[in-house]
Amino acid sequence: MRPPLRRLSFQAKLLISIVVIIVLASLIGALFINFTVRQAFSEFNVRNFTMQDRILIDLIVRSYEQSGSFENLVDVLENSPEEITIALVNPQGYVEFAGSDRYIGVSVSQEKRDEGVSLILPNGETWTVVAYRSTVWQQALQESFLGSTRRSLTLAALITGAVGLLIGLFLLRQLTKPLRRLSHATGRLAGGHLDERVLIESSDELGRLAESFNDMAGSIEESEKSKRQMIADISHELRSPLTAVRSVLEGMRDGLMTPSQETFASLHNRILLLTRLVNDLHQLALADAGHLSIHPLPLFIGELIGSIRETVGVQIEDAGITFAIHVEPDLPPVTADAHRIEQVLLNLLGNALRHTPEEGILTLSAERTKEDQITISVFDSGPGIRPSDLPHVFDRFFRAETSRTGEGSSAGLGLSIAKALVEAHGGRIWAENVPGNGACFRFTLPVSEDVADSVRVEPKRPEKPNAGD
Secondary structure, three states, X not given: OOOHHHHOOHHHHXXXXXXXXXXXXXXXXXXXXXXXXXXXXXXXXXXXXXXXXXXXXXXXXHHHHHHOOOHHHHHHHHHOOOOOOOEEEOOOOEEEEEOOHHHOOOEXXXXXXXXXXXXXOOOOOEEEEEOHHHOHHHHHHXXXXXXXXHHHHHHXXXXXXXXXXXXXXXXXXXXXXXXXXXXXXXXXXXXXXXXXXXXXXXXXXXXHHHHHHHHHHHXXXXXXXXXHHHHHHHHXXXXXXXXXXXXXXXXXXXXXXXXXXXXXXXXXXXXXXXXXXXXXHHHHHHHHHOXXXXXXXXXXXXXXXXXXXXXXXXXXXXXXXXXXXXXOOOOOOEEEOHHHHHHHHHHHHHHHXXXXXXXXXXXXXEXXXXXXXXXXXXXXXXXXXXXXXXXXXOOOOOOOOOOOOOOOOOOOOHHHHHHXXXXXXXXXXXXXXXXXXXXXXXEEEEEOOOOOXXXXXXXXXXXXXXXXX
C-alpha cells in the first residue's frame, strides 16, 4: 500500500509544500527577530545606564568602607528627594534596600548581580550593590516590550501567511493548468485520438514538455499512418500474384486451362515473386528490431565491384546500356559484410537499370572521400528523380512511377533494404540528381581500422540482382 503522501495529487502536494514553507519561514523569522530585539534592548539599556550607575555605586562603596555600615546608605536611599536607581541585594539574591519600595524583595538573577559591585561584610556575608534600572526595571520593560513585539510578529505572520497562501494558490493554478491539459491530452491519445495536441503558452519547462508531447503525438500519428499504409501496400503486393495463381489453379481444376510447361513456369515465377517479397519484408523487420545479421570483416571494394561486374554486366549490356566502372586505385579495405554490401549494390544497380533508357550509361564508382570512409556511387542517365520524390525514395513501397504494377515490377522495398543495410554498417546513403539528366545514389562505408591485417573476402555471386525501387 502506498504511503498517504504518495496518494495525494500533485496540486495537493504543492499546496502542502507552500503551507509548510510559510509556517517555517514565519517561525524562524519570529525567533530570529525576538532574539535580535532582546539582544538590542539589553545593549541599549546597558549602554545608557551603566556610566551613571557606576558612579553612584562607587560613592556608596566608598561610604561603606569609611563607615563600615549600611546606615548612611539606607539614609541616602530613604531620604533622597529623587529616586536613586541603586539597590542593595542580600546574599540570597533579593533586594533588601532600594530607592523605591516596589523593588524590595524582588529577586535579582546571578547574571545581573555579577554586573554589580560585591561588598564583603565582617561576618563574611557578600552583599551586592546593583543599578536596578539595568535589572528589575529593565526586566519588566523588556518583557513588556517583547510581549508587544511577539503580538505584532504573530499578527504580521498571520497576515503574511494568508497573503502568501492566496498568492500560492493563484500560482499553483497557473502551474498545474498546463499539467492538467497535458494529462487530459495524454488520456485522449491513449484512447486512440492520435490528432490530440496541447496548446503551448510558454517557453519554460512546461512549454517544452508540451512541445515534446506534441512532437511525440505527431510521431505516433505518422507511425500509425505509415503502418496502415504499409498494410495496405503489402495487401496490394500480395493480392496480384495470389490472384493470378488462384485463377490459373481454378482454371486447371475446372478444365478451362490445360496444364503445360508455360503454365507451370508462370505459376513458378509468381511464387518466386511472393517469396522475394516475404524475404524483403523479413529483412526490414529484422532491421527495425536491430537483429539484422551483420558480420563485418575487412573488405576490398575493388574486388567486390569486379565480382558485381561479372554477375550483372552481361544483363546490363544485353539491355543496350553501357556499364562503366571507375574505382580509385589503392583503395584501403572497408569494414563490412561482403554479402550484405553486394546486396546493396545489386539493389541500386537494379533500380538504376529500370530507369536507364536504351543506349544509356550506367556508372558504378568508388573513391576515398575522407580518411575514414569510402564513397560508392551508382549513376544512371535516366530522367532523374522529381524533387518532390527525393525525400521519399527510400520509403517502403514508394514508387516514383505508380503505373508500374505489372509482373516483374518492383515492390518498392529494394531501396529501403539498401538503406537499412548501409546504416547497419554505420554508413550513410542518399540520392541526388545529376546535372544534365540522371540520378545518383551514393553510400559510405568506414575504412577498416586494421589495414595491415585486412583479409580479402571473396563475395558470393548471386544469380541475378534482387533490386527494388
